[in-house]
Amino acid sequence: MFRTVQRHSRRFRGTVPAPRPKKKSPAALSKEALAVTQEVSQQTKKKYYDPSNVTLDFELLNANLVNKILGDSRDRVAKRLDQPGKRWKQDHKLDMEETIRQFRLYLMDGRISLQHNLQPLDIGDLVLLDSQSTLAHLVVQKPQDLKTSTYTLVNHEGEIVYVHRDQIKLRVPGVVPPSKVEELDMIQLEKKHPGLAPIGLPDSKFARSPEALPEGWLPKEEKLQKGSDQELLTTGDDFIMAQAASQLLTDTDVITYIVPTPVRRIISKPLVDTAILSFRKINSFTRVLDNVHKILQYDENNSLISLARSIPILELLNKVWNFERKYKLLEHADGQEEFRILNAQIDYLGIHGPTVLGKPVVEVPSEEYKKEDFPISSYIGFMVALAQNPRKWKVNFQHNSKVPLNVDILPISKSIDTADALDFLKGTGIKQFTRFYTDFVAKKNYKEPKKLKQVMSVLRDFVAGNIVEDRMLESVVGNLIRSIDHALDLRGLRKRKDVAYSYEYSKSRALEIITSLDQGLWCNPSRWSSSLNLPDTGVSPKSDLGKQYYDFVDQKFNTKDALSEAVKGASATEALLDLSLEAFEDEIKEAKSPVTDSWLASDFHQKDPYASVREDFPNLPIYCIDSATAHEIDDGISIEYLDDSFKVVVHVADPTSVLKDSSMLNLIAFEKGTTTYLPEGASLMMPQLISKVCGMDAPGKNRSFGVEMLVSRKDLETFEKSPTSEAAHKLMESIVESTKIKFLNIQDNAVCITYEEVNKILADESNCERFLQGTIDGQESDPFNLSRVASALKSVREFLGALDFPNESSKTFVDYKPKGDVEQPYFQKTEKGFRIAMVSDAEQVPVISIEKDVDQSQESKSQELVSNFMVTANHCASSFAIKNDVPIILRTQRLNLNSDFKADIKALMDKHRNGPGMTVQEMADFGKHMTAANYETNQHGHESLGLSCYSHFTSPLRRYTDMVNQWMLGQYLVKQGEWTKEQQKDLSGIANHLQICLMINKQAQRSSTRFWQASFLKQYFEQLKRGDVSEPIxxxxxxxxxxxxxxxxxxxxxxxxxxxxxxxxxxxxxxxxxxxxxxxxxxxxxxxxxxxxxxxxxxxxxxxxx
The missing domain is CATH 2.40.50.140 (Nucleic acid-binding proteins)
Incomplete structure (x- = not known):
């Protein structure tokens, strides 16, 4: 609608007032508006659409007009709402009151536990789309095929919402049984009526069907043919929004969906009541969390600590749940009195023991840990309370499943520093910091602002993502960056960038500011992560001390013989064994205390704990195939030729026979969980000494953990000649049944060889010809027979349901070099890729290399050989443990696909098994539906590997899970006659901790690789613009x-x-x-x-x- 704008002359003192415009009658205004509308309609080339109801006859009397409006309204309500509701009731003969009561019980009395949290996203889950809201949506449909990746949700108002997994902020698994949701048919196809706009929502693809037309209508011939230019060209209109407008869907064949009113009645109140109850609990949880946070900030000397630590999410909820709330006392307490009251609650939290680096949070939980469950409303309220306090708690989520695994407990000292920095910046601080920074860039005399250290810490936390969902922090930092850039522009100190960041005042710009103040040293911000806790980064004093201890160990025992000699005479008193790492901090730094020497040596077994079951391995080569840059050689494969079978043994390093499970080295390794591999270097789970002593390449006498498997020649040849599902099952079952777990003595058996070297052997045409003709004998044939068996094992798993994804990737690594040692030109093409140096004012220059990872490519037969034997060995060892009731940590993956979806996937895998590989589109579609694998103690199988059970055994030098599983099988073999249920350790808490470690490390590795690849591109395009690149990419x-x-x-x-x-x-x-x-x-x-x-x-x- 348009209206006339009257311009009035401004009134000044002493002038004659302008006459007031004559007020127009409503009729005159209506005529004027109509005239303007007609004029616009005539001038525009597009058809003018009046959203008002043009069917009304305004010549009617008011009473008749009102009656018509009311009648039309009742008719629309009947057709849009009442009739669909009646049809739904006719199709679903339900006791409505009982159904409503059931849904209320599902939501109001529902519980959540650790086991629930491991389930993949499914129908019946509750999800939150805002981390600071308690309003939940119910998942009512999941993707039905490879092409669709959206989940269908219904909210408390009965509205349909389509989302991708990435849009979900929090998930509460398994609230309503999927069968109950499907039984109710919550989403119904809307029946259209001639001339009446639908109220339903199209699906995410705007699917069409003749069934969506009003009854009796025939589909019209499409004006636009599929794939026409007109369909694809941009017209200036928002195509999606225009199609979604209900008026434009009138009398069309676009399918729309509705939630019938009876269904809304069933789900609305329970969802609303759950949201309200959750909201009411936020305040209470916030207060208790504040008190728990205070307790965890003091050491045993009542001094504040500055260490961020992590705790499993449900473990923290359990502590908070059991916390005795003495609010009345706390309301009137302050200072030491408040601390005394809070400290009295430590027993309720189960916190005790040495606390020099902060009160220990997580010890190995009891069996009760996995059984604890909590009301859904409490869980939601608790999670929102955490999200509303981002400077005290940081929740870490598993990306694919959208469930939180753990919480970083951020130190109060950092929270105080952050608050001080923000208060400073909100005052005069932005001006002060801006003046300081611009003077620094101009290389003038500058005066550091008062809170420089705190502001720099805030910037690092902002860039590293240590504090999330803190809108005040983000706003203040954005204002600071804006002020700095504006000042630099005014003084001509900033070069305008040709390439924009994702956001104008982004984290990347903040990183540039940090870098310039750090003498230009370009650094990976993942190293500042409070979750990752890398040593020597200023993030974790505890990690720093652990690394100092590792360095001390490596320096003290630089050879295998030096350790053996020290362990022989080692002894330690009980009092000494109870001491913590912190008690020897000074001695570790100086590396000279004889007490520390004795204590350190007591970390190791003096005698082989598995001596009673250990066997001597014959003089056969053990092929240790790995990359040329591998940090640990922790596995190998041997093959022995029997009359009717191949005896294959997968050998694994055996650190559990050397290292005590109560040792300080073990406790540090447990806290790390895994080796962290970043492009700029690895942070090892174990000190280098353990690799020297226990690695498969260790010289002289050595030990290995062996998974022995017999591969029947007859079954193998049958499968190769006629690869069927039946033959595949038979071959795998015979291998599993033959499996034996052994602890072995080996001596100089290892043959270390790289992937590339094995590929050359297997690709040699003369060798291949001799192998096919049977003229290649002895050990010379080993690589070919191993490759043959590995290839068959891969095909077997595909028949069992494995999903084979080609892994074509590049590898990125960074080497910091002194500026004077960097070669020119700074950008160079290499044999396998590219290399570039990020030269700046810094003395240390990161040199980034990006190469094609030929070792892990689909064409690498050596990679296929190793990976398939390791997968099979892990499966066989897991089956052995389950068969003998040995508790281990399993690796599970549930894809949670419906039967039709699984059938489509199977058909696709069958199609590509003996033909060309999957297309890019098919691989991309597959990726949308993959879920994360988990560590747990319950058997659920690993669907993408096609195996009924699976675990990790084959990398104990870099994965703590493998060590745990080795310990469990070792204890079982040694104590077979005495093995009872009472002796079995509960592993649920350990599994959860290791899952968290693995998740955090994978996220850091992925983020770091992306950071360095983007840094490479940034530097490359800058050099290209300057003309410094002679051979462009x-x-x-x-x-x-x-x-x-x-x-x-x-x-x-x-x-x-x-x-x-x-x-x-x-x-x-x-x-x-x-x-x-x-x-x-x-x-x-x-x-x-x-x-x-x-x-x-x-x-x-x-x-x-x-």
Whole structure:
């Protein structure tokens, strides 16, 4: 609608007032509006749409007009709401009151536990789309096929919402049984009526069907043929929003869906009541969490600590749940009195023991840990309370399943420093810091602001993601960056960037500011993560001390013989064994205390604990195949030829026979959980001494943990000649049944060889010909027979349901070099990829190398050989443990797909088994439905590997889970006659802790690789612009999506971890429409960069004409 704007002359003192405009009558105004509307309608080329109801006849009397409006309204309500509700009731003969009562019980009396948290996203789950809201949605449908990745939700108002997993902030698993949700058919196809706009929602694809037309209507001939230029071109309208408008769906064949009113009645009140009850609990949880947080901030000397630590999410909830709330006393207490009252509650939290580095939070939980469950409303209220206090708690989520695993307890000292820094910046601090920074950049005399250290800490936490969902912090930091850049622009000190970051005042810009103040040293921000707790980063004093202890160990015993000699005479008193690592901090730093020597030596077994069951292994080669840069050699494979079978033994390093499970080295390794592999170097789970002593390549006498398997020649040949599901099952079952677990003595058996060398042997045509003719004998045939068996094992698992994903990737590594040692030109092409040096004012220069990972490529037969034997050995060892009731930590994965979906996947795998591999589109579709694997103690199988049980045994030098499982099997073999249920340790808490460690490390590794790949691109394009690149990179984009639904997702060769997209402009759409571009095709276009962000990992380009 339009209205006339009257311009009035301004009144000044002494002037004659302008006459007031004559007030127009309502009729005159209506005529004027109609005239304006007609004029606009005539001038515009597009059809003008009046959203008012044009069917009303305003010539009618008011009473008649009102009656018509009311009648039409009743008719619309009847057709849109009442009739669908009646049809639903006719189809579902239910006792409504009983059904409502059941749903209320599901939500109000539902419980959540550790076991629930490991389930994949499914129908019947509750999900929150806002981390600070208690309003939950119910999952009512999950993806039905590979092409669809959206989940269908219903909220408390009966509205349908489509989401991807990434949009979910919190999930409460298993609230309503999926069968109950499906039984109610909550989502119904809407029946359209002629001339009446539908109220339902189209699906995420705007699917069409003649059934969606009003009754008796026939489908009209489509004006736009599929794939036409007109369909793909941008018109300036929001296509999705226009299609979603209900008026435009009137009398169309676009399918729309509704939630019938009876269903709304069933779910609405329980969802609302759960949200209200959860909301009411937030205040209480916040107060208790504040008190618990205070307790965990003091050491035994009542001094504040500065260490961030982690605790499993449900363990913290359990502590809070059992906390005695003495609010009345606390309300009137302060200072020492408050501390005295809080300290009295420590017993309720189960906190005790040495506390020099903070009160220990997690000890190995009891069997009760996995049985504890909590009301759903309490869990939601608790999670929202945590989210509302981001400076005290940071929740870490498992990305795929959207469940929280643990919480970082952030030190109060950091919270205080953050608050001080923000208060300073909100006052005059931004001006002070801006003046300081601009003077620093201008190399003038500058005065450091009062809170420089605190502000720098805030910037690091902002960049590293240590504090999340803190809107005040984000706002203040954004204002600071804006002020700095504005001041730099005014003084001509900032070069305008040709390439934008994802956000104008982004984390990447904050990182640049940090870097310039750190003398230009470019650093991976993941190293500042409070969750990762890497040593020598200023994040964790405890990690620093652990590394000092490792260094002390490596320095003290630099050879295997030196350790053996020390262990022989080692002894320690009970009092000494009870001491903690912190008690020897000074001695460790000085590395000279004889008391420490004795205590250290007591970490190791003086005698082999498995001597009674250990066997001598014959003089056969054990092939240890790994990359040339491997830090630990922890596995190998041997093969022996029997008359009717191949005896294959997968040998694994045996640190559990050397290291005591009560040792300080073991406790440090348990806390780390796994070796952390970052592009700039590894932070080892174990000191290097353990690899020297226990690694498969250790010289002289050595020990191994062996998984012995017999591969029947007859069954193998039967499967190779006629690969069927029946033959596959028979071969795998015979291997599993033959499995024996052994602890072995070996001596100089290891033959260390690289993936590349094995590939050359297997690719040699003369060797292949001799093997096929049977003229290659003895150990020379070992690689070929091992490769043959491994290939068969892979095919067997595919028949068992394994999903085979080709792993084409690049590897990124960073080497810091002194500035004077960096070679020119700074950008160089290498044999396998590229290398670039990020030269700046810093003395240490990061040199980034990105290469194709040929060792892990699909064509690498050596990689296939090793991985398939390790997977089979892990499966066989797990089966042995389960068969003999030995508790171990299992690796499980549940995809949770319906039967039709599984059938489609099986058909797809069968299609590609003996033909070409999966297409890019198929792999991308598969990836949307994969769920994370978990460590747990209950057997659920590993679906993507096609195995009924699976665990980790084969990498004990870099994964703590493997050590635990070795210990358990070792104890079983030694104590077979005495093995009872009472002697079995509960492993649930340990499994949960190790799952958290693995998750945090994987996220850090992925984020670090993306950061360095983006840093490479940033430096490359800057050098390219300066003319310093003589041989430019020819970038190859693998198209993963089309242009119909926005920017085109791509995979950039060598830089495959980046979130790469091509802007979907009209030119790109035309190329897709013409067939020049298609999903799965590799293109090499010319382009200009729109976005490149190191922290958000985004690389967006716009194609230019060639």
């Amino acid at each position: 020819e970038f190859e984009f693998l198209l993963l999506g089309d242009a119909k639904r926005g920017d085109v997702r791509c995979k950039l060769k060598y830089f495959d971890q980046m979130k790469t997209t091509i802007v979907a402009d009209d030119g790109v759409k035309r190329r897709f429409n013409s067939g020049e571009f298609e999903v799965g095709k590799v293109v090499k276009p010319t382009f200009k960069i729109k976005k490149l962000d190191m922290i958000e990992h985004e690389f967006t380009v716009e194609l230019t004409s060639t």
